[in-house]
Structures are given as structure tokens and as C-alpha cells.
Amino acid sequence: MNRISDSMFHSRSAACKKPYGAVPAGQAVEFSVYPQRAQGALQVTLWIEEDGCQAESHPLHWCGYQGSHDRYTVTYTPPHPGLYWYYFSVELADGLHYCARGYGGQAELLEAVGDKYQLTVYDGEYHTPRWFGEGITYNIFPDRFCRDKAPEQPESEGVVERVLHQNWDDIPVYLPDEHGEILNNDFFGGTLLGVYAKLDYLESLHVTTIYFNPIFQAYSNHRYDTGDYKRIDPLLGCEEDFRALCSEAARRGMRVVLDGVFNHTGYDSRYFNARGHYDSVGAFQSKESPYFSWFDFHNWPNEYGSWWGIYTLPQVNETDGSYQNYIIEDEDSVVRRWLRLGASGWRLDVADELPDSFIQKLNAAARREKSDALIIGEVWEDASNKISYSERRRYFQGGELDSVMNYPLRDAIFGFLNGGTAEHFAESMECIRENYPRDVFYNLMNVVGTHDTARALTLLGVTENEWKMDRNGRAHYQLPPDRLEIALRRLRMAAVIQFTMPGSPTIYYGDEAGQQGFEDPFNRQTYPWGHENQELLAFYRKLCEIRAEEQTLADGDLQFSDTTAGALLRYERTSGDSRLVIAVNRGHQYVETKIDALYALDLLSGEGFAYADPDGLIVSVPPETAYILRCVNAAD
Structure with a gap:
């Protein structure tokens, strides 16, 4: 985009700003502003500020004519990584004006300072592991993908009796119990050996990364309430199974990424142990517990900080030295231990609720264990300028996150397919591309479905009224044939966009087979082995083949x-x-x-x-x- 328009400045035009987008620290950035000659410009000034600091002024110099415009330029070199904001003041014959950010990166001429342009500055010496963005990712919800045998009650410390589904095709328990709670303690018995048995299937989809939702021992079937960070949930298998799976996956050119839930633990865990199921002294049981300092008690033991007020998810103090040693720093820390056993990276649950310093230390520890270890963050918005709990977050300046879940792409895809314009889609993606370092933009986890969202096929076919059905209705709902065909056509379009944008296209298990479902737990039903939509699956296989064979889709402009x-x-x-x-x-x-x-x-x-x-x-x-x-x- 090099053409000069009537706008004085366009942040995405090489004629106005180069290089494009985010830049490494120490890289000179040339800015050019083009007031119309008839406006009688007397002075143009760049105002640039590092986030939270005072703006500095840098006068632009007149460099000649560009058609009917004057050209003013200045070069600015950001000294170190950070988030910078800039705008221009323009003294015209009729007074002082401000050149602020408008739609699409074009400037608006205002009488007061308006929205500022963003300049992301990163450490050019830090490099993201490109193996992720260049390949295809398959996201497995471990209890529901595949099992190698019918489930049996595990005999293991901390594991209470579970509700076990012998029938793989059952609907998950979705109604509250007599106490009004949905305990999420029903299991279908998916196993690591079941995943091992399906590596041929994943290979047929050209998968290069298997991303697991949590696999560690926990009370709940989703396992986001970690019971023991250093033990595979016994229903899933054992450490030997994990090592074998990672080894065989590596032999086939696949890597394994694990889910790290480090913002909170489980109420029923080795560390909190509120129900006393573990042979440990948990923080709930005693102030002398080695884990007591991990938690924020308001009134011990029953009042404590928890994630979103959910009592079964007590929050941890991530700045606590003992907690950091256990998760990050020790030789046998959680992060290093599982990388050593075969994993290649971590996806950080609710990353925007983890302190920046915690993420930086985790990244450094992972890199000490494996030089190409990957750290992905769960962030739902533009992660380059994210504000969480009134604090600006540092994710892409070097040594923090290598990637984030690309929910902005998902939102743009569904917005477009549900009647939005191509222009709005392009603008949504250009904002992300302009704000993210190129290595990060090409390393994003491109999702259409996740365990936190309704199934893509359902979203693309249901009516507004059907969202108002009660849980019984939603539990048994399947799209009628006419709207199923519409949804399938839309899903194929969504998948094409997902697979052809920069980043790793990430398949949520079963989406490729035509799985349907509203919110949790209906979006977490078992993979329909033997009942796949074969036409849709063949389409995904073809799409995966194209993505794997066309290097241009991995790294092309x-x-x-x-x-x-x-x-x-x-x-x-x-x-x-x-x-x-x-x-x-x-x-x-x-x-x-x-x-x-x-x-x-x-x-x-x-x-x-x-x-x-x-x-x-x-x-x-x-x-x-x-x-x-x-x-x-x-x-x-």
C-alpha cells in the first residue's frame, strides 16, 4: 500500500511509515506526513511516548513535493522494547491541528489530540519457535477423544469415586445435582494410549502439533482444577504412556503441547486439600502447610480468593517464591519436568491473569530445558496492547509469549460468514498484523472452535430462538437437514480462511467430523468414531494436504x-x-x-x-x- 491519498498519513503505507508494523529495538523508523500544499503547512511535529511516559517531540523536515502535497519526514529510533504511542501536530495556515489514527490506519485531522497510533517494539534477538506456526495443530480434550479400553475406577491417592460412562455415545451430565451444582465428575475414559492408537489418523490430517487440554490428575473431567501437577490423571494413563506417546509422535514429526493451569489449583488437590483426599497437609488444613503461602486467604480456611469466585478453583499467588520454585525454577519444576519427559511447549490458561514476571520466568526456564520450547497464551483480544486488572501487559517484547490463541481471527470469520463485510474482516486482521511482531503473527494458534466455545457447526446453523432452549433442549439438539447443509457450507468456508491465514490452523477434535454442540458440556462430547461426516472429513483432509504442501501458506506474504x-x-x-x-x-x-x-x-x-x-x-x-x-x- 504505497499510494498517497488525501489523508496526510497512513500507518500501513510504506510511503508514510517504514518498516511496516512492529519493529525491533534500535531499528530506525521513518515517518512521512503529506499535508496538501493548499493547506499552507508551517510545521509538522511527531509526538511519541513510551507507554505510561511523557510524549517527546520530534520536528519533521520538509523534503519536497509529492504531487499536490508537501512531504515532511523524520526518523525515530526506539531505544528499547516496549509499547509506544504516537501522533502528529500540524500547524496549518488556519491554526494548529492534530493528525490522529482513523479507520484503517488513515489519519484524521482533528482540533484536539485523538486516538494515537501504536508502535510495538520488541527484542530483535529473541526468536519464536517457528515449528508451531508452520504446521497444523490438533486440539484434544483428553477425556473425550479416544479410549483404549472401558473405564474403571482408578485406585490412586486423591482420586475419589467417579461417574464412569461405559457407553461412549452418552451425553455428558449437564443438570445440577440435588445441591444445585454441576460437579463435572463424569468421565468417558479417554486415554493417552487411545491417542497413541489414533496417531495414524492424526498423521492423515498432516498434524504436526498435538495440543492437549489438561492431562494432570484432577477432580473434574475438564481437569482445569489441577489436583497434582506432577502426576498424569490415572484414568488417562501413566507417565510411561506419556513418554511413549511423545516418542512415537516425534518419530512421525509431531510435537506435544500441554495446558498449564497456573493461575489456580483445585479445591480437591494436593496443595489445597479441602476434602482431605490427599495424603498431604494442604493449605486448607493448616497454616503450617508448605503450600499455605500459595493462597490468598481472607479468613482462613473458608474465605479465599478464587478464579471468578468459583470456590473449587482457589487462586494462587504467582509471585510467591515457593510456588515459583515448584512450577518454574526447580530442576524438577512442573514446567521443566514435562518438557524433559517429551512435551515441546505449554499453553498458559488465562495468561492475562498471570503476572508478566511469572510468564517471563516460565519462558526462560522452558528455554533452558529446550531451546525451541513454545509458550502460548490464552488471550481473547489483541494481545499486543492488552490491559488486565488495570495493568498493561507485556507479551511480545521478547521472552514472554511466542504465540496466543487467535480469537480475533475466529471473531472475524464468524462475523463475515454471518453477514459482515469483507472490508471489516480485512480491517480486523490488518490491525492484528500491524500490532504484532511478524514472527508472532505467523506463529498464532488459529482457532475456529475450542473447549470454551460452542461447536463451530452449531454456531453456523442455529437460529436465535434455538439459543433460548432450556438445557434439556440444547443437550439433545441436532441441526435439521436443511440448516445442517447451510452450516456445512459455512464451516468449509471458515476452514479455508483458517487454513490460509498466517499461523497454525488448529482443529478442535471432532469439528472435522461434523460434531455439533452448544456450550459446555455439549461442546465437549466424545469424538464420533464410526459416525463421522465422511464428506466433511474428506474436505478437511484435502485442506490439510494443501496446507502441508504449500509452503507459501506457512510463510508467504x-x-x-x-x-x-x-x-x-x-x-x-x-x-x-x-x-x-x-x-x-x-x-x-x-x-x-x-x-x-x-x-x-x-x-x-x-x-x-x-x-x-x-x-x-x-x-x-x-x-x-x-x-x-x-x-x-x-x-x-
Whole structure:
């Protein structure tokens, strides 16, 4: 984007700011502002401030003409990593004005300081592990993916009697008990050996990373209420099973990423031990407990800080030295132990509730154990400027997070498919691309479904009224055939976008098989082995094959095309001589798009399009259809 518009400044234009987006510390950034000559500019000044500091002024210098505009430039070199904010003051013949951030990065000329532009500055010596973003990720909810045998009551310290489903196709328990609680203590018995047995299946999807929701011993089936960080839940298997799985996965070119729940533990845990099920002295039992300093008691033992007020999830004090040693620093710390046993990284649950210093120490410890260890954060918004508990967070300045879950992409996909414009989708992604370091943007966990969201297929097919059904209705609901077909077409479009944007496309187990379901626990039902939607699964296999074979989709440049059509989203991925055009028509009519090429081949269908029109290569995209077009240019 190099064209000078009537706007004085455009943060995404190389004519106005270079280099593009985030920059390493010590990298000179050139800013150019273009007031119209008729406006009679007398002085232009850059105001730039590190987050929380006073703004510094840097006068711009007149450098000549650019058509009917004057050109003023200045070079600024950010001295160290951090979040910087900038804007311009412009003294015109009619008075002082301010050049502030407007929609799409274009400037607005205001009479007072408006929204400021963001400049993310990072440590150029720190590098994210690229193995993640270049591959495909498969997200497994461990209890519900696959089991190698019918479940039996485990005999293990701390494990109380569980509700076991012998029938794999049961609906999870979803109604409160006689005390009004949903205990989440019913299990289907998914195992690590069950995952091991399905490595051929994952390999058929070209999976390179297996991301597990929590696998450690816990009271609940979701296992986000950790009972023992150093023990595999006995229903899942044992440490030997974990080592064997990681070893065989590695032999097939797959890595394993674990879920680290370090903001809180379980009420029923070795550390809190409120129910006394563990052979330990927990913080609930005694102030002399070695774990007492981990927790924030308001009135011991019954009043304490807990995650979102849920009593079964007592919060920990992550700055406590004893806790940090146990989780991070010790030779046999939780983080280092499981990396040593075969994992390749950690996804940090509720990362925006962990102190920045905790994340930095965790990252450093992981890198000491494995130089290419990966740290992913659960952050639902733009993580580059996230404010949590009134504090600005530091995630991408070097040595913090290597990636985050790309919920902004998920939101943009669903927004577009549910009637939003291609322009809005492109703007949502350009904001992220501009704010994130390039290595992070190409390393994002690109999700469409997760254990925290309703199933993608359901979201794309239900009506507003159906969301109002009671839990009994939602538990047994399946889309009627006509709306199921609509939802399947939309899911295929969503998957194409997910797989062709920079970052690791992440499949939530069962989405590729046509699994449906509203909120928890309906979005966590068992994988439908033997009942998969074979047509959808074949589509995913083809999409995974394309993503694995086309290196351009892993590291190629991204460029959005004209989005004024609204219902047609079009963008390009390019690398060297390779050029892919992605065209997604969410509308109900054919949409034509002109491509500057001699020939284009849709990699999904095998359909070819040749240059036959005097106006160029015209591709007519059918309704609710996505194309991945490999283009042959005139010069090729």
C-alpha cells in the first residue's frame, strides 16, 4: 500500500511509515506526513511516548513535493522494547491541528489530540519457535477423544469415586445435582494410549502439533482444577504412556503441547486439600502447610480468593517464591519436568491473569530445558496492547509469549460468514498484523472452535430462538437437514480462511467430523468414531494436504485485495514465484473477480480457469464457496 491519498498519513503505507508494523529495538523508523500544499503547512511535529511516559517531540523536515502535497519526514529510533504511542501536530495556515489514527490506519485531522497510533517494539534477538506456526495443530480434550479400553475406577491417592460412562455415545451430565451444582465428575475414559492408537489418523490430517487440554490428575473431567501437577490423571494413563506417546509422535514429526493451569489449583488437590483426599497437609488444613503461602486467604480456611469466585478453583499467588520454585525454577519444576519427559511447549490458561514476571520466568526456564520450547497464551483480544486488572501487559517484547490463541481471527470469520463485510474482516486482521511482531503473527494458534466455545457447526446453523432452549433442549439438539447443509457450507468456508491465514490452523477434535454442540458440556462430547461426516472429513483432509504442501501458506506474504464487494473476501499469499489467491464468497449469488494471471487452478476442486476474456482472467466464484487458486502469471 504505497499510494498517497488525501489523508496526510497512513500507518500501513510504506510511503508514510517504514518498516511496516512492529519493529525491533534500535531499528530506525521513518515517518512521512503529506499535508496538501493548499493547506499552507508551517510545521509538522511527531509526538511519541513510551507507554505510561511523557510524549517527546520530534520536528519533521520538509523534503519536497509529492504531487499536490508537501512531504515532511523524520526518523525515530526506539531505544528499547516496549509499547509506544504516537501522533502528529500540524500547524496549518488556519491554526494548529492534530493528525490522529482513523479507520484503517488513515489519519484524521482533528482540533484536539485523538486516538494515537501504536508502535510495538520488541527484542530483535529473541526468536519464536517457528515449528508451531508452520504446521497444523490438533486440539484434544483428553477425556473425550479416544479410549483404549472401558473405564474403571482408578485406585490412586486423591482420586475419589467417579461417574464412569461405559457407553461412549452418552451425553455428558449437564443438570445440577440435588445441591444445585454441576460437579463435572463424569468421565468417558479417554486415554493417552487411545491417542497413541489414533496417531495414524492424526498423521492423515498432516498434524504436526498435538495440543492437549489438561492431562494432570484432577477432580473434574475438564481437569482445569489441577489436583497434582506432577502426576498424569490415572484414568488417562501413566507417565510411561506419556513418554511413549511423545516418542512415537516425534518419530512421525509431531510435537506435544500441554495446558498449564497456573493461575489456580483445585479445591480437591494436593496443595489445597479441602476434602482431605490427599495424603498431604494442604493449605486448607493448616497454616503450617508448605503450600499455605500459595493462597490468598481472607479468613482462613473458608474465605479465599478464587478464579471468578468459583470456590473449587482457589487462586494462587504467582509471585510467591515457593510456588515459583515448584512450577518454574526447580530442576524438577512442573514446567521443566514435562518438557524433559517429551512435551515441546505449554499453553498458559488465562495468561492475562498471570503476572508478566511469572510468564517471563516460565519462558526462560522452558528455554533452558529446550531451546525451541513454545509458550502460548490464552488471550481473547489483541494481545499486543492488552490491559488486565488495570495493568498493561507485556507479551511480545521478547521472552514472554511466542504465540496466543487467535480469537480475533475466529471473531472475524464468524462475523463475515454471518453477514459482515469483507472490508471489516480485512480491517480486523490488518490491525492484528500491524500490532504484532511478524514472527508472532505467523506463529498464532488459529482457532475456529475450542473447549470454551460452542461447536463451530452449531454456531453456523442455529437460529436465535434455538439459543433460548432450556438445557434439556440444547443437550439433545441436532441441526435439521436443511440448516445442517447451510452450516456445512459455512464451516468449509471458515476452514479455508483458517487454513490460509498466517499461523497454525488448529482443529478442535471432532469439528472435522461434523460434531455439533452448544456450550459446555455439549461442546465437549466424545469424538464420533464410526459416525463421522465422511464428506466433511474428506474436505478437511484435502485442506490439510494443501496446507502441508504449500509452503507459501506457512510463510508467504499476505495482501488483501479490494474488499468493496462486501460478500467476497479475497486475499493473496505470495512467496517468490508462488502466488495463491484465496476467494471466499459468503453470498447467495455468483461473484466475479478479476485476477492478473494467465491461468489459475483451484487446489480444492481441481477446476482450472484460463485467460480468455479481453479484460483478463475472470473467475466466477459460486455462492457459499471458497477457492484456493494457484496462479500462473504472465511473466512465469
